[in-house]
Amino acid sequence: MGKAAEVFLGILTAMGGFVEIGELVFTLTAGTRFGYRLLWVCVLGTVGIMAYCEMAGRVAAVRGRPVFSLVRERAGFAAGAVTLVASLVVSLLTCAAEIGGIALLWQLVSDGPFRLFVLLAFAAFAIVVWVVPFQWIERVFGLGGLMMIVFAVALVSIGPDWSEMARGFVPRATSGGSSRDTLLYAYVAVALMSSIMLPYETYFYASGGIEDDWKPQDVTLNRVVVLAGFGLGALLSMVLVGLGASFFAPHGIDPQAPATAALAASDALGRTGLAFALGGMFFAFGGAAIETCLSGAYNLAQFAGWPWGKHLQQRETPRFTLAWIVLLLLAALLVLTGIDPVQVVEYSIVASVVVLPLSYFPLLMVAKDRHIMGSHANGWLSNVLGWFYLVLVTLAAAAALPLFFLTHEGQG
Amino acid sequence: MTRPLHLLREVLDHEVVDVDGVSCGMVDDLEIEWTPHGPAVAALLLGPGAWSRRLPHWLRAPVRRIFGSAIVRIPWREVARISETIALRSRADAWGAGALDRSLSKWIARLPMS
Amino acid sequence: MRISFRLAFLLLAGGCVAAQAGGALDDEAAELRIAVGLLRSQASELALLEQQAQRGQVPPRYVRAHASQLLQAVERAGKQLSQARTPLSARPQAELAQAAARELTGELTRLRSSGRAQEASSRPSLRARLQQAEQALQPAS
Numbered sequence: 260m261g262k263a264a265e266v267f268l269g270i271l272t273a274m275g276g277f278v279e280i281g282e283l284v285f286t287l288t289a290g291t292r293f294g295y296r297l298l299w300v301c302v303l304g305t306v307g308i309m310a311y312c313e314m315a316g317r318v319a320a321v322r323g324r325p326v327f328s329l330v331r332e333r334a335g336f337a338a339g340a341v342t343l344v345a346s347l348v349v350s351l352l353t354c355a356a357e358i359g360g361i362a363l364l365w366q367l368v369s370d371g372p373f374r375l376f377v378l379l380a381f382a383a384f385a386i387v388v389w390v391v392p393f394q395w396i397e398r399v400f401g402l403g404g405l406m407m408i409v410f411a412v413a414l415v416s417i418g419p420d421w422s423e424m425a426r427g428f429v430p431r432a433t434s435g436g437s438s439r440d441t442l443l444y445a446y447v448a449v450a451l452m453s454s455i456m457l458p459y460e461t462y463f464y465a466s467g468g469i470e471d472d473w474k475p476q477d478v479t480l481n482r483v484v485v486l487a488g489f490g491l492g493a494l495l496s497m498v499l500v501g502l503g504a505s506f507f508a509p510h511g512i513d514p515q516a517p518a519t520a521a522l523a524a525s526d527a528l529g530r531t532g533l534a535f536a537l538g539g540m541f542f543a544f545g546g547a548a549i550e551t552c553l554s555g556a557y558n559l560a561q562f563a564g565w566p567w568g569k570h571l572q573q574r575e576t577p578r579f580t581l582a583w584i585v586l587l588l589l590a591a592l593l594v595l596t597g598i599d600p601v602q603v604v605e606y607s608i609v610a611s612v613v614v615l616p617l618s619y620f621p622l623l624m625v626a627k628d629r630h631i632m633g634s635h636a637n638g639w640l641s642n643v644l645g646w647f648y649l650v651l652v653t654l655a656a657a658a659a660l661p662l663f664f665l666t667h668e669g670q671g
Numbered sequence: 672m673t674r675p676l677h678l679l680r681e682v683l684d685h686e687v688v689d690v691d692g693v694s695c696g697m698v699d700d701l702e703i704e705w706t707p708h709g710p711a712v713a714a715l716l717l718g719p720g721a722w723s724r725r726l727p728h729w730l731r732a733p734v735r736r737i738f739g740s741a742i743v744r745i746p747w748r749e750v751a752r753i754s755e756t757i758a759l760r761s762r763a764d765a766w767g768a769g770a771l772d773r774s775l776s777k778w779i780a781r782l783p784m785s
Numbered sequence: 786m787r788i789s790f791r792l793a794f795l796l797l798a799g800g801c802v803a804a805q806a807g808g809a810l811d812d813e814a815a816e817l818r819i820a821v822g823l824l825r826s827q828a829s830e831l832a833l834l835e836q837q838a839q840r841g842q843v844p845p846r847y848v849r850a851h852a853s854q855l856l857q858a859v860e861r862a863g864k865q866l867s868q869a870r871t872p873l874s875a876r877p878q879a880e881l882a883q884a885a886a887r888e889l890t891g892e893l894t895r896l897r898s899s900g901r902a903q904e905a906s907s908r909p910s911l912r913a914r915l916q917q918a919e920q921a922l923q924p925a926s
């Protein structure tokens with residue numbers, strides 16, 4: 260396949276894989292509760308994840324080392340172990356949230372008990388990850404996620420107030436709101452940013468680069484894919500904020516579940532819209548479920564020095580293989596305990612933001628280190644963005660839990 | 672190796688790779704011995720017995736109960752090259768590294784498409 | 786490094802405890818208002834679902850499945866409502882919400898089996914009632 264086709268596919272895959280259940284719920288919530296006033300957070304979060312994924316991809320391409328090996332090398336054993344445990348917990352929660360979402364989607368299209376669909380989801384994804392090569396998993400789920408473009412069509416057909424929407428890109432203080440409103444605004448802003456900058460994304464991206472056997476000459480390819488793919492994916496997240504503001508808010512609905520989200524598509528485009536929305540969400544959540552369980556296994560294997568990778572056979576990477584299967588199983592079991600899937604989403608997003616500084620700090624240290632990266636070390640822009648976002652996510656991490664409790668677990 | 676080697680930066684917590692390129696684990700600890708020329712690295716230590724010593728004291732006992740306290744000891748003379756990873760002269764099983772991997776591997780190999 | 790980890794953890798824990806206490810103090814009717822808000826959203830969602838069912842925008846089979854999931858959500862909200870702390874002044878709203886929850890449950894149960902929307906519906910007033918109750922429970926700001 261030509262280089263151009265590879266880049267094009269990479270962009271589409273990154274775009275389709277951008278949104279998962281946490282982002283879906285929080286973009287819609289942001290739009291419903293605060294209109295277009297949180298759109299600037301979408302931009303802020305997207306630039307942040309672009310900066311850090313570009314760094315992670317560059318490190319993988321130049322040194323052939325995945326992020327987590329470097330975390331242990333640079334930050335040491337104790338700090339690395341804390342980061343590992345934290346990232347495993349977050350991966351588990353996020354994977355559980357996606358599996359819950361998928362089971363809900365399946366329940367919408369065919370009769371059956373929720374628990375059965377959870378087990379089916381586990382079995383189906385275990386088989387897919389076991390059998391299907393890495394590149395094909397990425398492509399199928401990434402491209403399938405593009406069906407969510409139906410939401411953009413829905414937004415355009417509703418015809419929102421575009422000038423009001425444009426104003427949302429400029430951060431403004433919530434005027435005239437009570438302190439309760441301000442707290443909720445802050446919480447949703449932090450949660451929304453966290454849902455865009457999920458920690459597993461950088462790790463998975465870097466490990467994926469090694470699975471795809473990137474070399475130093477692939478650094479440019481890495482940059483193009485990151486910028487274009489994530490940028491387009493971010494447009495979808497802004498569309499969802501717009502739908503929250505222009506469709507769900509006037510109807511008085513707080514969308515929390517995939518079924519609710521789908522109503523926007525069916526309202527605009529009938530049964531076809533519904534089918535695209537459900538299909539798109541299935542691939543988006545499914546891709547994220549696979550990515551999170553693999554990401555957890557990558558982290559564990561890279562920290563412990565086990566052979567790892569889908570590019571090797573399972574018998575060559577037994578502990579890595581066992582790790583992702585166990586993670587997927589534990590995620591399914593968590594959902595089977597009967598916990599509300601929407602609640603799991605909320606907890607996973609809050610846990611993610613608390614973990615984020617731990618993930619980003621070692622990555623920044625490695626990417627800017629000339630001894631490790633040579634001429635490919637961070638330029639001034641990557642350094643500025645890297646430090647800016649590190650400070651930002653640290654502040655967000657400190658504020659997240661207090662805000663969570665002050666806003667009655669994000670419900671106001 | 673004629674340039675000074677920074678043990679903490681370049682050896683400790685780095686990946687150990689055997690002669691076939693298979694990953695054997697991470698350098699979890701170093702064994703230092705006293706020689707007439709001063710202290711020298713005697714061996715690389717891998718395994719839960721080695722890294723559990725680096726945990727806070729209250730965690731050591733429970734961790735050892737879960738993960739065991741096995742130590743794989745690789746003499747320093749086995750190190751062929753130090754770069755991104757620590758390359759060994761021989762295969763992993765010569766030193767007992769990756770034993771768990773091999774037993775799991777036989778079990779997994781029975782499954783289809785592995 | 787060890788010292789700063791512990792300090793960070795203590796600060797975080799302290800912040801959370803303070804926030805929990807603070808969250809409880811400022812707004813007595815918060816739990817009730819949140820539960821009523823959930824029911825209001827669910828009533829609105831039911832109205833939209835029925836509207837789309839009437840227009841044929843969603844197939845009956847899907848309507849039944851969606852109604853089933855929405856019913857579970859209403860049951861959870863109803864439980865939250867009954868467990869919510871209710872100050873004396875908010876008793877009327879709480880009772881209104883309880884009645885609304887029962888009505889919602891009834892409607893959704895019917896929809897779950899039939900898959901078809903009723904012609905004349907009491908939905909607007911149900912939604913309006915819950916909206917009014919939610920508004921009444923806002924703290925004076």
